Amino acid sequence: MKKQTKFGVGISVIVIALGFLAWLGYGESKTYYHTIAELQTLTGSARSQRMRVGGTVAAGSIHRLSGRVDFVLEGEGKALPVTYIGSDPLPDTFVDKSQALVEGRPASDGRFVAEHVQAKCASKYEAAPAGGAASGSSPQSSM
Amino acid sequence: MDVFGSFALVLALVCAVYAFVGGIAAIVTRHPLLVKSTRQAGIATCCLVFLATLSLEYLFFSDNFSNAYVVSHSNRDLSTFFKIAALWSGQEGSLLFWSFLLSIYVFSVLIAYRNKNGELMPYVGVVMAGVQIFFLTLNNFVESPFKALAAPGAGGVLSYVARADGNGLNPLLQYPEMVIHPPNLYSGYTGFTIPFAFALGALLARYPGEKWIHLTRRWTMIAWMFQSVGILLGAHWAYAVLGWGGYWGWDPVENASLLPWLTGTAFLHSVMMQEKRGMMKVWNVWLVFATFLMCILGTFLTRSGVVSSVHAFAQSNLGNWFVGFIAIVLLVCLGAYLKNRDYLKSENQLDSIVSRESSFLFNNLLFLVACVAILSGTLFPVFSEWFTGDRISVGAPFFNKVNIPIGLLILFLTGVGPLLAWRNTSTESLKRNFGLPLAIGIAAGAIAFVLGFRELYSLACLVLCVFVAATIVLEFYRGAKVIRARSGASFAACAIDLTMRNTRRYGGYIVHMGMVFVFIGLAGAAFNRDIQQDMRIGQTMQIGPYTLLLQGFDAKPEKNYTAQRMLVEVLRDNKPLMMLYPEKRRFQANEQNGTMVAIYSTLKEDLYVVYAGENPETQMPVIHAFLNPLVKWIWFGGVFVVFGTLVALLPNRRAVLVLAGAQQPLTQHLQPGLTPSVTLREGHD
Numbered sequence: 001m002k003k004q005t006k007f008g009v010g011i012s013v014i015v016i017a018l019g020f021l022a023w024l025g026y027g028e029s030k031t032y033y034h035t036i037a038e039l040q041t042l043t044g045s046a047r048s049q050r051m052r053v054g055g056t057v058a059a060g061s062i063h064r065l066s067g068r069v070d071f072v073l074e075g076e077g078k079a080l081p082v083t084y085i086g087s088d089p090l091p092d093t094f095v096d097k098s099q100a101l102v103e104g105r106p107a108s109d110g111r112f113v114a115e116h117v118q119a120k121c122a123s124k125y126e127a128a129p130a131g132g133a134a135s136g137s138s139p140q141s142s143m
Numbered sequence: 144m145d146v147f148g149s150f151a152l153v154l155a156l157v158c159a160v161y162a163f164v165g166g167i168a169a170i171v172t173r174h175p176l177l178v179k180s181t182r183q184a185g186i187a188t189c190c191l192v193f194l195a196t197l198s199l200e201y202l203f204f205s206d207n208f209s210n211a212y213v214v215s216h217s218n219r220d221l222s223t224f225f226k227i228a229a230l231w232s233g234q235e236g237s238l239l240f241w242s243f244l245l246s247i248y249v250f251s252v253l254i255a256y257r258n259k260n261g262e263l264m265p266y267v268g269v270v271m272a273g274v275q276i277f278f279l280t281l282n283n284f285v286e287s288p289f290k291a292l293a294a295p296g297a298g299g300v301l302s303y304v305a306r307a308d309g310n311g312l313n314p315l316l317q318y319p320e321m322v323i324h325p326p327n328l329y330s331g332y333t334g335f336t337i338p339f340a341f342a343l344g345a346l347l348a349r350y351p352g353e354k355w356i357h358l359t360r361r362w363t364m365i366a367w368m369f370q371s372v373g374i375l376l377g378a379h380w381a382y383a384v385l386g387w388g389g390y391w392g393w394d395p396v397e398n399a400s401l402l403p404w405l406t407g408t409a410f411l412h413s414v415m416m417q418e419k420r421g422m423m424k425v426w427n428v429w430l431v432f433a434t435f436l437m438c439i440l441g442t443f444l445t446r447s448g449v450v451s452s453v454h455a456f457a458q459s460n461l462g463n464w465f466v467g468f469i470a471i472v473l474l475v476c477l478g479a480y481l482k483n484r485d486y487l488k489s490e491n492q493l494d495s496i497v498s499r500e501s502s503f504l505f506n507n508l509l510f511l512v513a514c515v516a517i518l519s520g521t522l523f524p525v526f527s528e529w530f531t532g533d534r535i536s537v538g539a540p541f542f543n544k545v546n547i548p549i550g551l552l553i554l555f556l557t558g559v560g561p562l563l564a565w566r567n568t569s570t571e572s573l574k575r576n577f578g579l580p581l582a583i584g585i586a587a588g589a590i591a592f593v594l595g596f597r598e599l600y601s602l603a604c605l606v607l608c609v610f611v612a613a614t615i616v617l618e619f620y621r622g623a624k625v626i627r628a629r630s631g632a633s634f635a636a637c638a639i640d641l642t643m644r645n646t647r648r649y650g651g652y653i654v655h656m657g658m659v660f661v662f663i664g665l666a667g668a669a670f671n672r673d674i675q676q677d678m679r680i681g682q683t684m685q686i687g688p689y690t691l692l693l694q695g696f697d698a699k700p701e702k703n704y705t706a707q708r709m710l711v712e713v714l715r716d717n718k719p720l721m722m723l724y725p726e727k728r729r730f731q732a733n734e735q736n737g738t739m740v741a742i743y744s745t746l747k748e749d750l751y752v753v754y755a756g757e758n759p760e761t762q763m764p765v766i767h768a769f770l771n772p773l774v775k776w777i778w779f780g781g782v783f784v785v786f787g788t789l790v791a792l793l794p795n796r797r798a799v800l801v802l803a804g805a806q807q808p809l810t811q812h813l814q815p816g817l818t819p820s821v822t823l824r825e826g827h828d
Contacts, residue, residue, distance in 0.1 A: 025541030033534035092736035
């Protein structure tokens, strides 16, 4: 076999194998992003996908119950009731009027069931300064 | 002072424009006075940026609450330490800080090479000035940190107003790591501007040979070291502050810091191909270009909010500026390459698949694939919206699935690559170099398997770590043995002597060893455990070998916040071991909360205890405890990486011709650099 062919084969094997893994990981973790208004217009299979929805936590709407936390997200004049059922504690920044990003699936009764909640305080600061700092308050699996 | 700062910034921009335009004129006319004046304009730009930064810092220290930026990021009770850090805690200040660090690099380059490389420096100066112009434009016109608070007074005339106190610094940032992490990371981001400027300058000038690589090696390594430390400090901050038990979550901003590190690491390796064999010239030039673009892209991702992240929720119009700048840089690079690509012809071809060259090739391929995978995963929401209209993001499983195998393959090459011969390696030498390490690695793997270490990737990682560590130790041992045979000194002294004779090679090994430690730490993540429980005083919980006993809680008022502290006693085998104090902090200035994790860290594992708040139903405190094996190795590895890089930055001590019969090591009595070596290999390997 010619040298160039050898290298070509070696490189292709690596790239194709990694591409396959990437495709697997993509299928496992892809998450759609929708606004609250969009969510209400979704129909059929689009409603059962894993998705992220962003909004502002309505003042006074946070109710901590056993094993879950209920609150209402507001955005574009619409409201979305959310139930958080994850095991990780909610981030410190999750308070009334904070911006929150919830990840999960809509339930059939119109509530949104969230497994992850990220939140950022509504005050004026623009988030952490630099690059490498971490994934904020989102409890995710690490490497 | 705010007026002073604004003026300094405007003048800096003017000087930078002069350095840029005048620099181009100097290149065309080759007028010596013009060359000199543009260089001095470059130096003046840097000094003015220093002044502007100092004046913003002065505003913080003088509690000047008529400045909008100071109001948003500081308050009177903030400690001195954090008033320094407040400079880079927001958008405007971060961008000024970028310019500041860039100016330190540019200033050093202009001073260090003021009488050298006369052909090349004007080009380099122009490129550096171009980058400065971009950031100074942002500092002046888009995100000025010197905006004063004003309110319409009588008759609608705006007048200055001052607040009594500021809003305070974001509690997430009030940690020591947060004071040193951004400067490190930013020093990395900005530092890659220098190799970029030299590479582009050399290409434009058709500067002969590999000189630009020799000139920039140290600059690249310094930038790389800062980038590495910055990434690790960021991970440590996430671990110690966010309280979710991990250190890396594939957040867009974390990814952004990793991208230039990956291309930069690939570059540091592949330049050796060019120095030794005159190969991969096009590749190297594009790696530097890519690294610089990744730095700009990283800053863009962090600052613009194009990909939603905890760091960058807010949308900002900054994005268009960055996209424009990236497009211009890309066009310039492409233009320079197309015009002068004949100057980058390779002098050699690959000879064999089992050779140093091919190990570098695969190393580069893997770094690049990792970079492309992380980049596409990070930007996936943006691209999917363009193409399909749906904003789709991918999460940790995507990144882990691709990057763990890549990491393991790179780890394997770390052990193999440095010991392969250039051109072609014989089976004989493969056996000699790798037989023993491979045996040790497999033996270690077998022992670990028996002890219950059975996660596939973690086990593979452990075997490879031991294998790589063994190859490195063996290299030091063999080299030291040769010296010892001649000098008779101790092994340790010989190993140090060996390192000092070829700092680049042996410093590199030390860096590799550091990476081995980091990988050991990463492998531990597969065995993380956690437990969460409501605790009454006097109640206990069990995690691994530890028993946690809640003794009580107290409130500790501090200057800037009030801490709610849990007093947790840790017992091991029913013997008291220590006290841990996980706490929640309530910051008065902005009514925000912060978590303070308590960690008991050993080489074997971290006991990581979080006070997760009060259960609203039972009114009992909730304690969340994690047992994270081997995490400490990551930070320990980071220290090694820095140490190795510093060693590699040292100049080689020249080896000394040892005459027969001479017993004492002559090196100690001679001025370094006096006698050339004939007995030992010199220089870069």
